[in-house]
Amino acid sequence: MNKRMILYILGKMLGVEGAVLLIPALVSFLYGEESSLSFLIVSVVLGFLFFLFGKKAPQEKTIYGKEGFVIVGIAWVLWSLFGALPFFLSGSIPNYLDAFFETVSGFTTTGSTILTDIEILPKGIAFWRSLTHWIGGMGVLVFVMMLTTLEDDHSMHLMRAEVPGPEADKLVPRARHSAKILYAMYFVLTVAEVIMLMLGGMSFYAALLHAFSTAGTGGFSNRNASVAYYDSAYIDGVITVFMILFGVNFNLYFLIRLKKWKSALKNEELRTYLGIIAASVAVITINISHMYEGVAEAFRYASFQVASIITTTGFCTANYDLWPELSKAILLALMVVGACAGSTGGGIKVSRLLILLKTIRQEIRRILHPKSVTIVRVNGKKVGRDTMQGVYLYFIAYILVIIGSILLVSIDNFDFATSFSGVLTTVNNVGPGIAQVGPIENFHMFSPLSKIVFCIDMLVGRLEIIPYLIIFSPDLWRRKF
Secondary structure (H helix, E strand, C coil), rough: CHHHHHHHHHHHHHHHHHHHHHHHHHHHHHHHCCCCHHHHHHHHHHHHHHHHCCCCCCCCCCCCHHHHHHHHHHHHHHHHHHHHHHHHCCCCCHHHHHHHHHHHHHHCCCCCCCCCCHHHHHHHHHHHHHHHHHHHCCHHHHHHHCCCCCCCCCHHHHHHHCCCCCCCCCCCCCHHHHHHHHHHHHHHHHHHHHHHHHHHHCCCHHHHHHHHHHHCCCCCCCCCCCCHCCHHHHHHHHHHHHHHHHCCCHHHHHHHHHHHHHHHHHHHHHHHHHHHHHHHHHHHHHHHHHCCCCCHHHHHHEEEEEEHHHCCCCCCCCCHHHHCCCHHHHHHHHHHCCCCCCCCCCCCCCHHHHHHHHHHHHHHHHHCCCCCCCCCEEEEEEHHHHHHHHHHHHHHHHHHHHHHHHHHHHHHHCCCHHHHHHHHHHHCCCCCCCCHHHCCCCCCCCCHHHHHHHHHHHHHCCCCCCCHHCCEEEHHHHHCC
């Protein structure tokens, strides 16, 4: 294992975080807040670590898959540990574990919170809170690769370890160039949403924070009532559309940029994703129509919450915990499904669901017709055995993580709906659950043990389990490289 290269990349990563912290420091300074000092202190510490580990590259720069997973797994923890310090040092979140929970929730774009009153946060702190969503949405290491000179031939291992989905394909031959293209599209969509929200009456500051959260599919708001505070059909509609857009595989936007419209629109995962959204909105609209003044209003709230949950954003315009059981069951199912592979959304991903369903169908056909040759195809391409095995491994690990987490969280003795949905929403990076972790509640009442479990769930869910299974594998550290 190339340990020096791992330290070098982690040092660069910490240096980038130190530089990024100057942005909320500036925001705090412009608003005349003392919290700017908290950002500056942490930025200086990270700058020192950068000069210590990330200034000079080692002679041997080659990294492989194992290093990629180790770097990504450790990077997310370190960014969260240091990113929590401004919350803690400023006194906005006096308990460091709570500050760490909030930061992990931000970078993993989960959106779960321990805060009971968000509106009292200083402007700079609230800005940093939402900015963590925007950075984490596309990925911490992808963000670092875009800003730095990590152009090693094997740097694609970092993207494969971090970009969500069963496969991570390069848009162009160089990984750093891919990162720049991804962030260019990401930036354009974010700016477009900011403009649209400002046209709806939001201030620039509020529009920026909500655009950060939508882009990262995270769900942090600067209002206690989330998006419901604005009570605007226009704002609901804009955020609904952009949540769905950010839940799409960004490779498809690249195809559209190349004017390959047919290839993008014929994508099987995209059609399935949009079909699930349409069907869910239709059923929930009918199911909750008696609770609102007409079908149009029911459609407005149903479409927003469906888009918010399937993309794992977690914004709220209605207390869906009061909706009929069918609607809540659909939303819980959407938490598991999640958005498309290669998007900023969480969940198991629509592509994995497609592969799993097609594999089941293949096995049924094989049993009925033993001599027939059946192949699993997605978008007309054969799904490789390695990809299928990866999907099976993910599902098994996913279920085991959920079961183990529920058992640990149940020690707090909350009702099953609270414990189960709390684990489900953190593993799938959604944010709110149901019952005592519903859309108008939060996670502040859980014990330190449960909060640590939720933090692990958020990290494991964002990086899709495998990097942390590898890091905690004794074989990795026992072998000599």
